[in-house]
Amino acid sequence: MSPERVPEERRFTAPQGFLLAGSFLITLGSFAVLPYMSVLLHQRLGLGIGMVGFVLAVASLIQFAGGVVAGPVAARIGLRRSMSLALALRTAGFAAFVPGLSSPVPAIGALMLVSAGAALYLPANKAYLVDGSPEAGRPRLLSASSSAFNAGMALGPPAAAPLVMGSPGVLFACVAGLFALVGVGHAFLPREKARSQAVACGAPSGSPARSGLSPFLVTVVSVYAFMFFQHYLALYAVPRTSAGYYGVVLMGYAALLVVAQPLLAEWIAALSYPAALRWGFGAMAAGMAAIAGGGHVGIAVGGALLCLGEIVLFLKNDLEALARSACPPATVFGRQRLAAGIGAFASGVVGGQLYAAAESAGSARAFWAAVCVQCLLLPVLLLSRRTARGRSEPRAETVPDLRG
Known part of the structure; x- marks a missing residue:
């Protein structure tokens, strides 16, 4: 060549x-x-x-x-x-x-x-x-x-x-x-090339062993955590900075997403699923903490960190969902959309109550601190659930040959 x-x-x-x-x-x-x-x-x-x-x-x-x-x-x-x-x-x-x-x-x-x-x-x-x-x-x-x-x-x-x-x-x-x-x-x-067919869905034959994490569940939780930022940043940022600055942050966020995701795609694909959860939710937690700090710099830095969390989690979830299923890709992506909808709905319901409680207590920063804690706890809960499932399922072990 x-x-x-x-x-x-x-x-x-x-x-x-x-x-x-x-x-x-x-x-x-x-x-x-x-x-x-x-x-x-x-x-x-x-x-x-x-x-x-x-x-x-x-x-x-x-x-x-x-x-x-x-x-x-x-x-x-x-x-x-x-x-x-x-x-x-x-x-x-x-x-x-x-x-x-x-x-x-x-x-x-x-x-x-x-x-x-x-x-x-x-x-x-x-x-x-x-x-x-x-x-x-x-x-x-x-x-x-x-x-x-x-x-x-x-x-x-x-x-x-x-x-x-x-x-x-x-x-x-x-x-x-x-x-x-x-x-x-x-x-x-x-x-x-391959017309989608109605097939029985399951794990693809011959696929390598993967962690017990469910991409559907992880997508629900990922979107749930991310949508606090999407839904409530305007309420927090505009009074503390300006509508113009908020618009600049959103445009910078989108520009970073457009440029960074293709550059990071192969690295994300090479990560194990548990490692991707730690990176993604860790970046989101750091971003929420930066936003809680307030001010122009904290909001901008928080947005950049949330962008990194979105890039890692959303791409990895789709890749894992495709790799783990024998369903046609359209079915897989449709289920991922459903998971995103559930997460967004739950975030809207919980977030509204949480933000109202924080404002009534006189500290909107407490809202972002509470979301930061959730972002730290969610991967721990997901990974512990995966470990518990792994222990409850029979493992294929090599049996020693005792005949001779």
Whole structure:
């Protein structure tokens, strides 16, 4: 092999490159409008805050828990058609917002269409991305996918800010057009190498022995811990710094995620699962402690540490879930979405009560200290549960030959 030649496994195929570019555009369009949805429903359509919260909770439940439908749909119609169907639903949903901006009922229906499309798309997208790729290539592909999604998440809200309140109809029409164009591109993707089949799921045959940790459970717990940061940093940071500084922290967070995850992917893949838990939750605990310290520096450093924790845990959970299951990848990723939804829901419920209690006690910093303690305890509990399971299961041991 000549030194100039790039190894084949280091390249992206044309379909993979298109999917990564499409992932960026899809998330750019989605996050141009979805972060402002509570404002539109409340201020423009007149829904009460309580009703807005209920609507957004239902939409989130559809978006996350609906991922379990992606596997059966892909098994029946294939990954490419699943993605096309999902994009058609999202295109119709964003287009329906244009006439729906004068009445809450069609607007809510449009939001549910968008959420249903999101539930179908991401598991099929990730499954198509890794289709036919060796296990060693999965960290690179999944980390690149995450970077593309996060780049869109970072740029979507500022790109839409000039239009979201003044001309929302124009914004939704542009987003619907963007999704329609990306959907047309998906129709030209080649058929996946291995059509998803409905199979009995279990451990893949011939797979190496792995720790007894459940990727589903670890994903629930990982998202539960992380979403305290996602849900409640604004309430804490804006009064202590400024809205502008908070926005800079979020953009820096997204930029770090986009750059660092591909660079760390192979290292994360090489970590044992227990080591990844210690690194990931340890970084989250340190980040929560830094935020509790308050001030501009503490919040920025805390965000960077939380970013490291997210990179390690979220990528490792997906890799372990794929490696441990004989199910089609779309089914695996759908279950991971369900786990993320459960974790996010639990974090919202617990976090609201915890933050209210901390504020009533006169110290919002106590909230972050309490979350830091949880991040320290959670890997200990997960690993002790794994040890207890290992002791309760019969071990295959070598029996000495006593016949001679």
